[in-house]
Amino acid sequence: MLRLKVFGHALKSNITQNPNTKRGLPLLPDGRCRAFCTAGSEQQQQQEEGASSPVDPFLQPPPKGLTYGRLTGFGRNALKTDLIHFFDGCNLTVEDIKVEYNRTFVPLGMLLQFPSRSAFDTATRLVFRRGRLYRLDKVDRGQWDIVTPYDGKVLLFQGIPRQAFPEDVERFLSGCRYDGSDLQLLMRPGFPDPIRLALVRFPTQLDAMNALRMKNRGFCINSPITARILQ
Template structure:
């Protein structure tokens, strides 16, 4: 008889307690899943926890010489698959080259360049820069030349006569004067229709005379 009463009491407890406990367990599970989901979402919104996305990487290379060409840099970093359109030369106000800006297709391409530079004796210094640095740097793309040593009193007409026979753009002359010894030096930037036209101007006109001054011609990359 005592066993029968114990069995009835156990059944009564199951019928009254279980329906109340199960919802609590389900509610706690839902709360835990909701919290975990929120944690994952918060992590995805945090830029420090988010997985970096592949995209263009910009870098500045210094340690180049006066005669370093874009093709020299392309061959040096050959594993990164750079093209001439991925490189801009950075010039001073006197148009002396001080570095090159490189545009890499991905982080992995940039990492390959770092490894190659290390393997080859760190010939260049290479560091990341913002895209704004790239956007603000003019690319002459081998279609412009610098004339250096023009007479201080030379006019646009004098420069046009000097460039007679060359296929240049007469609407885009830029002239300036920089300090020099014993006299200031007059410069002119002349734009051409193509790289071949600019190269031809260098071959035909370098060290020719404008009035009585020998003028040096240099192609801007």
């Protein structure tokens, strides 16, 4: 009996003096009590796994920042203002729209710059409800950057004679206010003969519209010329 009392006193003294014990339970290095029961261990493991597991992406809010899309299926004569009215509520401006042309300047699609991902999602729903012929796809910033904006300040003249010189085109444009240093004569494949084109940049959209009214269906060296504004 005396030995049992001595042993119990020594055990109690050891627990009291040991800094790594709390209420008789051993402590982990971070100060938490070690759980001996299976239920406590499983609960602790679930809490640790829940803290380290990633958040479900479907529950995250939509990312902020600019989002880009490519719209196809619109008519050849569609204007930027037509798209702004179509995508009402998406906060688009004319500066947020670029027209993508092929080598003969036939429009292939329109690149749209939305102020946020939520605005792009709204546009997608509008396409589904209003314009079944349209198609809106998400694209990256690189596709937006490579498209040249003309902003309604460039006229495309078609039907330029193959033998015409830049001086002949300048005489054809007499009376118009344009940038003579940015006049380009281009040759594109056509049937049965190649097509001669001229690109002329004007200081403002108003100057381009005035030149369109004055020179569309005019003549350059007895050849009929058609003019079209590039957006």
